[in-house]
Structure formats: structure tokens, C-alpha cells
Amino acid sequence: MDKSAQKILIVGGGIAGLTAAVALRQIGREVEVVELNPQWSVYGVGIIQQGNALRALDRIGLAEKCIAAGHPMGGVRFYDLQGTFLFEVPQPPIAGPHYPPGNGLTRSRLHAILQDAVRQSGATIRLGLTVATLAQSESEVSVTFSDGSFASYDLVVGADGLKSLVRRLVFGSEYQPTYVGQVCWRCNVPRLPDVTTGWLFDGGPHGKAGFIPLAPDLMYILLVETPPPGPPPRFPRECLPAAYRERLAPFGGPVALVRDRYITDESEVIYRPFETLLLPSPWYRGRVLLIGDAAHAMTAHVAQGAAMAIEDAIVLAEELESGDPLPQALDRFMQRRYERCKALVEISSQLSQWERDQTPDADVEGLTRRSFEIAATPI
Numbered sequence: 001m002d003k004s005a006q007k008i009l010i011v012g013g014g015i016a017g018l019t020a021a022v023a024l025r026q027i028g029r030e031v032e033v034v035e036l037n038p039q040w041s042v043y044g045v046g047i048i049q050q051g052n053a054l055r056a057l058d059r060i061g062l063a064e065k066c067i068a069a070g071h072p073m074g075g076v077r078f079y080d081l082q083g084t085f086l087f088e089v090p091q092p093p094i095a096g097p098h099y100p101p102g103n104g105l106t107r108s109r110l111h112a113i114l115q116d117a118v119r120q121s122g123a124t125i126r127l128g129l130t131v132a133t134l135a136q137s138e139s140e141v142s143v144t145f146s147d148g149s150f151a152s153y154d155l156v157v158g159a160d161g162l163k164s165l166v167r168r169l170v171f172g173s174e175y176q177p178t179y180v181g182q183v184c185w186r187c188n189v190p191r192l193p194d195v196t197t198g199w200l201f202d203g204g205p206h207g208k209a210g211f212i213p214l215a216p217d218l219m220y221i222l223l224v225e226t227p228p229p230g231p232p233p234r235f236p237r238e239c240l241p242a243a244y245r246e247r248l249a250p251f252g253g254p255v256a257l258v259r260d261r262y263i264t265d266e267s268e269v270i271y272r273p274f275e276t277l278l279l280p281s282p283w284y285r286g287r288v289l290l291i292g293d294a295a296h297a298m299t300a301h302v303a304q305g306a307a308m309a310i311e312d313a314i315v316l317a318e319e320l321e322s323g324d325p326l327p328q329a330l331d332r333f334m335q336r337r338y339e340r341c342k343a344l345v346e347i348s349s350q351l352s353q354w355e356r357d358q359t360p361d362a363d364v365e366g367l368t369r370r371s372f373e374i375a376a377t378p379i
């Protein structure tokens with residue numbers, strides 16, 4: 001076995017970092033996770049796990065837990081502004097016959113599943129901490145932490161998300177996420193009985209609304225909106241429910257029903273701009289590697305950001321397990337990850353662009369199908 005990546009530091013205890021911690025512990029590596037957020041909580045409503053995310057989680061034994069905690073999904077149904085059904089893009093069951101094509105679950109449940117698995121794996125977790133400096137030699141990375149402590153590692157994995165500090169420390173400030181000109185509104189509400197998979201409502205210039213099932217009793221209602229050009233508008237937190245209802249006002253059918261019945265002034269509405277980033281290959285320098293949103297972030301149009309983060313973690317563990325020296329393992333990691341992530345970043349950006357420009361005859365169905373095909377190819 002290659003001994004050059006035995007002791008591994010993971011910076012960031014989100015989806016990428018936690019999956020990597022479990023996968024790397026399963027191949028016998030010594031793993032330490034540092035997470036900036038002292039509460040280790042997660043912000044957001046729910047997440048769609050496409051079949052490729054389930055397939056990757058299956059390799060570390062966590063897919064079934066996610067399905068048990070969520071709601072199965074089988075494709076995407078498209079409707080017009082008033083709720084008239086247009087077409088459905090079915091999803092292949094790519095994780096295998098015993099798994100649904102996709103799964104929706106709350107972010108907090110996914111986080112709890114990953115956190116439990118990391119605790120059980122024997123990884124060390126340090127909360128409320130980040131890196132202050134990283135210095136590499138040929139044989140190790142020397143790290144000072146924000147509390148003044150110090151340690152050396154064989155490999156540092158930057159899994160610290162869109163605004164990655166590790167990316168800035170190692171790759172410089174040149175690579176920053178770009179706001180694409182769209183924002184997303186979401187709110188958890190009781191599930192309508194008919195909503196058994198993703199529903200999207202094309203509101204033309206009013207944006208795209210949708211429902212995503214998350215559990216037998218829960219779904220979220222979303223709106224992807226294109227605000228006027230300029231930076232994303234900001235709202236005080238207490239104004240979000242009213243602003244969300246106002247933006248959903250042009251929609252009829254089930255969207256109007258959910259808006260009027262369930263988005264109340266007390267509702268927790270999550271509002272996020274869409275940002276994108278694709279770090280050129282390779283995503284490593286020496287013994288520091290970036291994974292997840294730190295390396296590639298995409299809009300949510302094909303719901304593949306977290307799936308790519310999970311796949312990164314699984315592929316990294318597979319390549320390190322091969323026993324080859326670290327440079328070869330990281331090189332092969334890039335060969336397996338770059339083009340795949342790039343294709344999905346580009347598809348997401350294209351779908352976002354079509355919505356922003358209100359492109360007539362945009363082939364949304366074709367591109368959505370293409371994203372499913374890419375997701376289905378083996379990693």
C-alpha cells in the first residue's frame with residue numbers, strides 16, 4: 001500500500017467533506033475533519049439526490065439510510081403557469097433495480113446521516129476551527145489552525161464549499177464564484193398527496209416554480225427567479241415570506257394553493273443566489289486537493305452539485321486505495337472527475353441562460369435528458 005497519503009486532513013464538514021471522511025476511513029486512512037461552524041448545522045430546505053448520488057452513497061453503505069429518511073422520486077414533470085401538465089422526463093434507475101431513480105430529503109436529515117457515519121468511522125472531528133496557513137514540502141503539508149495549533153498531514157482535502165479558503169490559500173484569489181443572475185426561493189411545506197416526484201411550473205418571465213417531495217409528510221416549494229440586472233437583491237429575513245408570496249402571485253393551480261395556504265409570515269423561507277465556478281484542471285497542488293463546490297459549483301437546474309461532491313469523495317478513496325503513489329492517484333482522480341463535472345456545470349449554466357433570456361424553443365427537455373445520461377455513465 002502507498003504510505004504517502006495515510007494521514008489526511010479534511011477542511012469542511014459539509015456533504016463533500018463528510019462523505020470523504022467516511023470513504024477514507026473505510027480504506028483505513030487516519031482522518032481529521034475541521035469544520036468552521038461550531039454548531040455543525042446545515043442551512044437549507046431539501047436536496048434532490050439523483051440516481052448517481054444514490055449509486056455513489058451505496059458504495060459506502062449510506063444510500064438505504066437516505067432513502068429511508070426521504071421520499072423516492074422518479075423523474076421530472078413539467079407544467080405551465082396555470083398548472084396544466086406539459087410533459088415528463090423520466091429518470092433511469094441508475095443506482096440499480098433495488099433503488100428508486102432519485103430521492104428527495106431534507107438537508108438536515110442528510111447531514112445527520114453523514115455526521116453519524118463520520119462519528120462511527122472513528123475520524124477525528126474538530127468544530128469551530130479552520131486552517132490559518134498551509135505550507136507544503138514534497139513529503140507533507142504543515143498546517144497551522146485558527147486556534148494556533150499545528151500539525152502535519154500527508155494530504156489536505158479542501159471541502160470547504162463555494163467560498164473555499166483552501167482554494168484561496170493554495171490557488172490564489174483568481175478563482176471566485178460568479179453570480180449567474182438568478183436567485184432561488186424555497187420553503188418546506190406539507191406534501192400534496194399527488195406530488196410523488198419533482199414538478200416544475202414554467203412561469204415564463206415570472207420564473208420557474210416547483211415542488212420537490214422530501215418525506216411522506218413534507219415537500220418544498222421553489223421559485224427560480226431572474227431579478228433585474230445587477231447584484232442579487234437583498235431582503236431582511238422577516239420580509240422573505242411576503243416577498244416570496246408576491247413573486248408566486250402570477251402562478252395558478254397547485255402553486256397558488258400552496259402559496260396561499262402554507263407560505264405564512266412565520267414560514268422559514270430560504271433565499272439564495274445561484275453562483276457557479278469551474279476551477280481549471282487539476283484541482284490539486286502538490287498534496288492539497290479541492291473537492292465539491294470548492295472546485296466546481298453549479299446552479300441547481302439539474303440538481304447535481306451535491307451528487308458531484310459525493311462522487312468526488314468516493315473516487316478519491318478509490319484512487320488512494322489503488323496503492324499507487326499520490327501524484328498518480330490524484331492525476332487519475334482528475335481524469336475521472338474533470339470532464340464529467342464540467343459537462344454538468346455547463347448544462348446547468350445553459351438551462352439558466354435560457355431561462356434568463358426567455359429563449360424561444362429552448363430544448364429544456366433534451367438538455368435535461370442529457371444530464372440524466374451523463375449522470376448514468378459509470379464513474
Ligand SMILES: Cc1cc2nc3c(=O)[nH]c(=O)nc-3n(C[C@H](O)[C@H](O)[C@H](O)COP(=O)(O)OP(=O)(O)OC[C@H]3O[C@@H](n4cnc5c(N)ncnc54)[C@H](O)[C@@H]3O)c2cc1C
Nearest residue numbers: 012014015016036048130160161292293300303305306307
Ligand atoms: C438553491 C440550491 C439548491 C440546490 N439543490 C441541490 C440538489 O437538489 N441536489 C444537489 O445534488 N445539489 C444541489 N445544490 C448544490 C449543493 O448544495 C452543493 O453542491 C453541495 O452543498 C456542495 O457540498 P460541499 O460539501 O462541497 O459544500 P458545502 O455543502 O457548502 O459544505 C462546505 C462546508 O465547509 C464548511 N466551511 C466553509 N468554510 C470553511 C473553512 N474555512 N474552514 C472549515 N470549514 C469551512 C461549511 O461550514 C460547510 O459545512 C443546490 C444548491 C443551491 C444553491
